[in-house]
Amino acid sequence: MSPARVLTTAIDRRVAFLRGINVGTAKRVSMADLRRLFEDLGYEDVRTLLNSGNVVFTIPKATSRDHSTRVQKAIADRLGITSRVVVLTRREIAEAVANNPFRSVADNPSRLLLLACADSTSMARLKPLLKEHWSPEALALGKRVAYLWCASGIGISPLWTMVNRAIGDAGTARNMATMTRLLATLDK
Helix, strand or coil, rough: CCCHHHHHHHHHEEEEECCCCEEECCCCCCCHHHHHHHCCCCEEEEEEEEEEEEEEEEEEECCCCCCHHHHHHHHHHHHCCCCEEEEHHHHHHHHHHHHCCCCCCCCCCCEEEEEEEHHHHHHCHHHHHCCCCCCCEEEEEECEEEEEEEECHHHCCCCHHHHHHHHCEEEEEEEEEHHHHHHHHHCC
16 A cells, blocks of 8 residues: 555545524624634644535544534634534545435536434434425435435425424535535545
8 A cells, every 4th residue: 555545544534514604694704713713623624615614624633522512612612603513524425425316306416405414313303204295306315414406496495494394403404516516625
């Protein structure tokens, strides 16, 4: 195995998804402040993508810490903002993108949402929705994400409305275009 390959496998890259920041005028956070907060927590190679709370970072050593809770608390303490934080590994994001069950029908990646749930209990709250008929929309559950095909957009989506009711703030969604960009950012 080459030295570069060993280094690559030893790096623990993740993405933190912050729910509900920089939407409208509420919960405004500058991406520079967010990067600085992550760096102050000891994370490395911190990058943000878009202005909607997507933070790519490296954990310097393998740890068993709950990074979601740690970041969520730091945001509340230092920035005065309450925001649910869901952290996914590079592998979880790659699997979510690769295992897209709506590849054949979702012709607009901005209308295909991947909902990262905070925990398995949150994901379980979505199971009853699988029994409903959503056409032309569709719902599927993966390991760490739920897939929502909102054919006409989320603004008028009955599926999106019901998913939000089911999980409350226990998850946050990004569209497939953003998830694909995040995966590319993780590999830079």
